[in-house]
Amino acid sequence: MSLVVRRATLEDYEAYLPMAKNFLASTPMGKFVPFNEATFQKFFANAVENPEVAVWIAEYENKAIGGVGAAAYPMFFNPEYVFVQEIWWWLEPESRGKGAGKLMFQEIENWTKEKNAKAVVMCAFENEKIKKIETLYARQGFQPMERTFLKEVS
Secondary structure, three states: OOEEEEEOOHHHHHHHHHHHHHHHHHOHHHHOOOOOHHHHHHHHHHHHHOOOEEEEEEEEOOEEEEEEEEEEEEEOOEEEEEEEEEEEEEEOHHHOOOOHHHHHHHHHHHHHHHOOOOEEEOOOOOOOOHHHHHHHHHHOOOOOOOOOOOOOOO
16 A cells, blocks of 8 residues: 655646645535636645645555645734644545545644644534544544634625
């Protein structure tokens, strides 16, 4: 088995593109925001090159099966403390439950330590899998922090 999670490079764009489309389509946000390939390409390049953002790609047998991104940022009320927040997380449905997610999570935690961040924040969309994700996060030592709400206004 050749399962690898590594930092993404600009050369990974073509492999990342269909996963980004799949991710957006699977989220509640996909109901409000259409995918724009041209702007995603710019976003991807900026994210890969930004030292405060980390982008990883998961590969099995040299085929892209997932991707995750995280950002490091100072807390606005005390900028001496840095947090890392997962921004997106995607595994192709047929690749779930085979260890890639665990490796992706380890990469985020390792990067959090490298950034000397105080904590890592993981997100989860409200959907039919929320209870499973809550259980998974709780087993890893996470505690609930907040809920986010969305309202379309235009």
